[in-house]
Amino acid sequence: MSAFPHRDPRCNQATWELDVSEPNETFDIVILGGGSGGYAAALRAAELGLSVALVEKGKLGGTCLHNGCIPTKALLHAAEVADQTRDSEQFGVKAELVGIDMAAVNSYKDGVVARLYKGLQGLLGGAKNITIVAGAGRLVAPNTVEVDGKRYTGRNVILASGSYAKSLPGLEVDGERIITSDHALVMDRVPASVIVLGGGVIGVEFASVWKSFGVDVTIIEALPRLVAAEDEESSKALERAFRKRKINFKVGKPFEKVEKTDSGVRVTIAGGEAIEAELLLVAVGRGPNTADLGYEEQGVRMDRGYVLTDERQRTNVPNVYAVGDIVPGLQLAHRGFQQGIFVAEEIAGENPAVIDESGIPRVTYSDPELASVGLTEAKAKEQYGTDKIKTYNYNLGGNGKSQILKTTGFVKLVRVEDGPVVGVHMVGARVGELIGEAQLIYNWEAYPAEVAQLVHAHPTQNEALGEAHLALAGKPLHAHA
Template sequence: MSQPNGGTFDIVILGAGSGGYAAALRAAELDLSVALIDKAELGGTCLHRGCVPTKAMLHAAEIADQTREAEQFGIKAELLGIDMAAVNSYKDGVVARLYKGLTGLLTHNKNITVVAGEGKLVAKDTVEVAGRRYTGRNVILASGSYSRSLPGLEVDGRRVLTSEHALKLDRVPTSAIVLGGGVIGVEFASVWKSLGADVTIIEALPRLVALEDEDVSKQLERSFRKRKINFKVGKPFEKVEPTDGGVKVTIQGGETVEAEILLVAVGRGPTTANLGYEQQGVKLERGFVITNERLHTGVGNIYAVGDIVPGLQLAHRGFAQGIFVAEEIAGLRPPVIDEAGIPRVTYCDPEIASMGLTEAKAKEKYGDDKVETYNYNLGGNGKSQILKTQGFVKLVRQKDGPVIGLHMIGARMSEQVGEAQLIYNWEAFPEEVAQLVHAHPTQNEALGEAFLALAGKPLHTHA
């Protein structure tokens, strides 16, 4: 369905990434008319340059590791090399299939008009695209994010890369420096190491994945040392210089590191510049759109969702916010989204999955003597022994109260975050979860064992 000359709609959405297209689909279900505007591909960063292609790369990297390590499981196999053209073909094929499905879903919906082009907010109720005006009784800003850099650091796409460039590399680099030890940085470091590169992570903060629980960071650092992934924490970047073989990075204290390429993974910034937001009265702070808890900007009927709203920059947060705003506009008054109740997953090896408050944040909020924790080591879990993985499940609870944080690290632990989400969001007590029966042998059983112990009746471990 198309409307090349503009028109009036119940909702005009600027941006067709996770938050924008989720809002469009939910609004259409509620029989609201939608104009969905984007200058690039439907699906945004997550589908084309983020979540999906990086996870395909991580899976290919896992296969490489499994092939190398096959003999310890009694399987004779040999890794003859990495065919990056074939890896990229696999990755791109996954993206293409999902893109085709999403495009069909949106373009065949009678309530959604997909508009290709660069939009700009020109009035409190109007987005203009190539001279055509799309007026909405409501407007949702969902313009997404971009890869940040640092002052004095020029990204050239050859020696100095963003994650978008890294996904298009036609080779495995012999060596790589990853600037940033957050989610994006540790995921790419994990991929490249598995594919055969020498990797060094440089992080200005005192630990890797600094937003996670400190015990998780320590375990990841132990695992990375074992995998021979180098990292330097508490070492701010100072400068980068070209060399005959690639780049030389200088960090605080004058120490230098050389490699073939440098990946800049210092986070993502909100795409809000030159889109007319401030001119229409929308408040920005550091480029982010400021909203109330119901995602309203305080201007007209303008809402904002996704990466441009301060908080976790996650596709599933965008989905949830898009659905929320569509229902809000339809008058359904959905419950406010609990930011702490959004699952967080980092897909490096080992995987990290977490919910709720870290131990430090819990103690800051409730007081040291009001918080109780328990760590269940995966060494006692049968499936983890089969997978030859190390890690733990850590529980944080209010003393004599509900669970307020769950933190897991180990192979495939992302698959356990669904139950963790239910436990946190339903404010479950350890004694309640301990009654549930978890299948044996599974890694899911590790959650059950941890809750049995925290409830004071451990099975295969000590309380």
């Protein structure tokens, strides 16, 4: 197979005329990676009549299904049940929490994953236009992926190779005392104490689970606050809730070193303070899984391991796209889904609307949950000017369903003066379930008065969104404007 470059005036970059006379197999699209972005692209492309080769070295579904979203949320639900059992008397129910049976918890978690995996296998296997290729793929030409010596050529290629749990320089993960989220998901015991290195989404979710299971937890975060990417008021509310739950955390304290002790680990942070625990969970984020996959060799532009794309998910190499965690930005399964669908439609000539990254909903499934979409107050002021931004906080204490659930928190709206709502931020039990309406409010550039006229079912937490918009529209019902 050969290829030669010429100039395309539309993108001012080298493009490739493809010679596809020699390949083993040729497809409309070859997708390298069967995680959220990859399999979504495959399914949508097949619906549009395109032929697809989907290459995956592990299990279809990728990190989200097997090592991320699904198993962690199963653990979080088990933690919620433990808390409800422990606190049941406040609801008039006498129950006793005898303990946490990790074998049974893991059986429940693994059962959820197995059922979803079986369904996904059937969905992809039953699609007549999708060829599933099991094995480690590598980009060996701008239009060709090689798997175990066999080459699959695509008129288009989608890079969707996902991410891995990162560590820090000099911090060796051994899988026993120093672990990542991958190890934490398969633990067969409840540790006595854990230090969580990293106060982002992964770190606070595991801290929340372990505290509910009775573990002594300390979070160490180098940034000034937990979940620092969220609105500052949401971060502060989570910190207050964690203090109440007796989850220890130290923010603005960079990690310096870790030493193994007879009983576990000793972690030293900035200022020389040392903290000891049975385990250290390294939760410092996820890195792009792009090493040794041939991307750079084929001329794909990279930055610190990430694949750079334009707003239409195109790399600098024509007909080569990238989606999901390998593209800079939010590392969320639903972002990968949407990017995969977008690229399939783009290739099919459907001309889909560009994805607004700010319009992608974000949920942290700790206790309490954080959910948001759009701009934080700080980013809105930066973008529109401080004097143009108005905010409103509706306290969940005024919401009937929140009182029933015995949860506290708020709905915060960020709007442009005399303009639309540009950010929605929520804290409280189960607020992640409210993010759908909030996403519509942001993405449809709704004005407070437009949302205020909608009827919200009573009693639901969803009413809190309606009440907040009523107040911001100048006609509060159960709150002060």
